Amino acid sequence: MAEELKLFRTWSSPFALRVVHALKIKGLEYETIFEDLSSKSASLLQYNPVNKKVPVLVHNGKAICESLVILEYIDETWKQCPLLPRDPYEKAKARFWAKFGDEKLFSSIGNVLISQGKEQEEAIAAAVQNLKLIEEQLQEKKFFGGETIGYLDIAFGWTANLISILEEIMDLKLVDEEKFPVLSAWMHNFSDDPVIKQCWPPRDKLVVKFQAMRESHLKTVLSQ
Amino acid sequence: MAEVKLFGNWGSPFSCRIEIALKLKGVEYEFIEEDVYNDNKSPLLLKYNPVHKKIPVLLHNGKPICESVVILEYIDETWEGPSILPKDPYERAMARFWTKFLEEKCFPPMKQASWSTGEEQEKAKEEATELLKILEGTLSGKKFFGGDSIGMVDIVANFIAHWFIILQEITGLELLTHEKFPKLGQWLDDYLSCSIIKETLPPKDKLTASFQARIQAATTSK
Numbered sequence: 001m002a003e004e005l006k007l008f009r010t011w012s013s014p015f016a017l018r019v020v021h022a023l024k025i026k027g028l029e030y031e032t033i034f035e036d037l038s039s040k041s042a043s044l045l046q047y048n049p050v051n052k053k054v055p056v057l058v059h060n061g062k063a064i065c066e067s068l069v070i071l072e073y074i075d076e077t078w079k080q081c082p083l084l085p086r087d088p089y090e091k092a093k094a095r096f097w098a099k100f101g102d103e104k105l106f107s108s109i110g111n112v113l114i115s116q117g118k119e120q121e122e123a124i125a126a127a128v129q130n131l132k133l134i135e136e137q138l139q140e141k142k143f144f145g146g147e148t149i150g151y152l153d154i155a156f157g158w159t160a161n162l163i164s165i166l167e168e169i170m171d172l173k174l175v176d177e178e179k180f181p182v183l184s185a186w187m188h189n190f191s192d193d194p195v196i197k198q199c200w201p202p203r204d205k206l207v208v209k210f211q212a213m214r215e216s217h218l219k220t221v222l223s224q
Numbered sequence: 225m226a227e228v229k230l231f232g233n234w235g236s237p238f239s240c241r242i243e244i245a246l247k248l249k250g251v252e253y254e255f256i257e258e259d260v261y262n263d264n265k266s267p268l269l270l271k272y273n274p275v276h277k278k279i280p281v282l283l284h285n286g287k288p289i290c291e292s293v294v295i296l297e298y299i300d301e302t303w304e305g306p307s308i309l310p311k312d313p314y315e316r317a318m319a320r321f322w323t324k325f326l327e328e329k330c331f332p333p334m335k336q337a338s339w340s341t342g343e344e345q346e347k348a349k350e351e352a353t354e355l356l357k358i359l360e361g362t363l364s365g366k367k368f369f370g371g372d373s374i375g376m377v378d379i380v381a382n383f384i385a386h387w388f389i390i391l392q393e394i395t396g397l398e399l400l401t402h403e404k405f406p407k408l409g410q411w412l413d414d415y416l417s418c419s420i421i422k423e424t425l426p427p428k429d430k431l432t433a434s435f436q437a438r439i440q441a442a443t444t445s446k
Contacts, residue, residue, distance in 0.1 A: 050325060050358060062314050069320045076313040088301040089287055095294045100275065133275060 005030035008044050008056040010037060012201050012209060014158035015067040016055035021154045022074045024195045025081050068098055071151055083151040094144070097137055098155035105130045109159070112174065113166050113210060114217035127174060134159075135183045142189055153190055160187040161200055162210075169211050228253040229283040231269050233260050234426050235434055237383040238292045239280035243424045244379050245296050249305035293323055296376055308376050322362060322369060322377045330355045331383055337399060338391040339442075352399055356408065363407040367414055378415060384408075385415050386425050390432055394439070 007023065007030050009016030023030055035044055035054055047056045047063035057064045057073070064073045075083040085091050108130050111123040134156065138144060144152035163174055164187075177184040190196055230246070230253050232239025246253050258269050258279050265277060272281045272288035282289045282298065289298050300308040309316050333355065336348035362369065369377035384400070389412070392399060402409030415421055 050329075059314075064314070064317045064321070066321055066324055069317050069324070072320065073313050073317040076316065088298050089284075089289070091301065092289045092294050092298040095297065096289075096291050099291055099294065 003028075004058070004060050006033060006058040007031070008033045008035055008041075008047065008058070009054050010035050012206060013054050014162060017199060017201070018067045018154050018157060019055045019057055019070050019074070020199050021149075021157060021196060022071050022083060024199065025083070025149060025154075026074060026078045027080065028074075028078060068102070068155065071154060075151065081148075083145070083154065085145070085150070094150070094152045094155075097134070097144070097152055100130075100133070101156050101159075105134065105156075105159075109163065109166065109174070112170070113214050116218060124172070124174065128179075131175060131180060131183060135180050138182045138186055140182070143186065149190065149193060149196070153186075157190060157196070160190045160196075162206070163187075165203065165206050165210055169207060169214060227283075227285055229256055230254070231256045231258050231266075231272065231281040231283070232279045233258050235431055236260070236279060237387050240424060240426065241292050241379050241382055242280045242282060242295050242299070244382070244420060245299045245308055247420050247424060248308065248374075249299060249303040251299070251303055293327070293376075293380070296379065300376075306373060308379065310370070310375065319370070319376050323380050325358075326377065326380050326383075330359065334384070334388055334399070337397060338388065338395055349397070349399060353404075356400060356405055360405045360407050363411055368411065374415065374418060374421075378411075381415075382421075382425075385412050385421075386428075387431070390428060391435060394432060394435055 005023070005028060007016070007019055009020070009032060011034060033041070033043065035041060037054070040052060044054070044056065045052055047058055048054075048065045051065060053065070055065075055067055055070060057070045059073075059077070064070050071083060084094060105127075108123065108127040112120060112127050115123045143149050144156065159175075167174055175183055175187065191200070228246070228251055230239065230242055232242065232255060234257060243253075243255070256266075256268070258265055260279055269279065269281060270277055272283060273279075273290045276290060278290070280290075280292055280295060282295045284298075284302070289295050296308055309319050330352070333348045333351040337345055337352050340348060366372075368374050369381060388400065391397070398404075400408060400412075416425075
C-alpha cells in the first residue's frame with residue numbers, strides 16, 4: 001500500500017523544520033501543506049483540534065502532533081538511519097536534553113530578542129548559562145548523535161539557524177567561537193550538512209520576521 | 225547486581241509516578257526521601273540532577289536519569305513486565321501527546337484553580353473545565369487512558385486522581401465530579417482501586433494535613 005505522508009507546517013516554524021529534517025534524513029516522500037496561522041485551514045483544525053498548531057504529520061490518515069512526539073514516531077516507524085540511540089540510558093539523555101532545549105533554552109533565547117537594556121543583559125546571562133550546558137553535552141563529538149545527525153541534533157537544530165539571525169538583528173554575540181568552540185563547530189557542521197542545508201527557510205525573510213517581532217514586543221512594553 | 229535508587233518525596237506526585245512504574249515492573253528499589261519542600265536538598269540529589277536540582281531522579285547502576293516522563297520511558301525500555309507505553313508507534317505517539325497535554329495544558333490551571341481566589345480562580349476554573357472536557361472525550365470506550373490496563377497517561381494523571389481530588393475536598397471546589405464528567409469519574413474509581421496504585425499513593429490524611437498547613441501558611445502570611 002502506498003504510504004501517504006503529509007506535513008502541515010509554516011515557512012518559518014523551527015518546530016516544523018525538525019520534522020522536515022527527520023523526513024529528509026529518512027529519505028521519505030511527503031506532501032507539504034503550508035499553513036497561514038492567522039487563518040488556519042479546516043484540515044489543520046481537524047487534524048490538531050486540541051492545540052491547533054503546526055507541525056502535524058498525517059500518515060495514512062492518522063495525525064501525529066507535537067514535533068518531538070513526531071520525531072519519535074518517525075524513528076519508530078521507519079527503521080533506516082536511526083535518529084535515537086539504541087541504548088535506553090543514551091536515549092534517556094537525548095530526551096532529557098531535548099526537553100531542556102524546549103523548556104529552558106528556547107525561552108531564554110527568546111527573552112533576549114524581546115528585551116533591552118538591563119533586562120536584556122540579564123536575559124543574555126541566562127541564555128549563555130543554558131548554552132554552556134549544551135556545549136558541555138557535545139564534548140568532543142561532531143554531532144550530539146555521534147558521527148551522524150540524530151534526534152538531539154534535530155531538536156537543537158533551530159539554534160544553528162536562529163541564533164545567528166538574532167545576533168545580526170541585535171548586533172550582539174551569544175555564541176562566541178572562543179567561548180563556545182564545540183557548539184560553534186556543531187552549528188557549522190549541522191547547517192552545512194547537505195540534507196539540512198537545503199531546508200533552511202529564506203534568511204532575509206526570517207530577519208524581517210524577527211526584527212518585526214522584537215519591535216512589536218518592545219512597543220508593547222513601552223506602552224504599558 | 226542491578227542497583228536501583230529513587231530520589232523522591234513522600235508527597236510528590238512526580239516521584240509517585242516512578243514508584244508506580246517500578247512496582248508495575250516488579251523492580252526492587254531503594255527510596256531516598258528528599259526534603260524538597262523545605263528546600264533542604266541533599267548533596268547527592270544536587271550531584272545527580274545539577275541542571276534542575278529536582279526530584280525524581282532514578283539512579284540505575286550509578287547512572288542518573290532525570291525528568292519523570294523521561295524516567296518512565298527509560299523504565300519501560302529497560303525492564304520486562306507490563307508495558308507502560310503501547311507497542312504500536314501511533315499509539316505510543318498518542319500516549320506521549322496526551323502526557324504532554326496533561327502536564328503542559330491541564331495541570332497548571334487545575335493547580336491555579338485550587339490555590340487561587342477571586343477572578344484568577346474563576347478564570348482558571350473555566351480553563352480547567354474546558355480541558356477536562358477534552359480529557360473526558362479521550363476515554364470514550366476505554367477503561368483507562370492506556371486501554372484495558374494502566375499506562376503512562378494514567379500514571380501521569382495520578383495528580384488528578386489523588387492530589388487534585390484532595391485539594392477539591394479541602395477547598396470545596398467542584399470542578400471534577402462524577403456528574404459533570406462521568407467517564408473521568410469512572411476512571412478515578414477504577415484507577416484508585418488498582419492494588420499497585422492503592423499501595424503506592426501517599427496516605428490521604430497525611431496529604432490533606434500537608435495541604436491544609438500550606439493553605440494556613442499562605443493565608444497567615446498575607
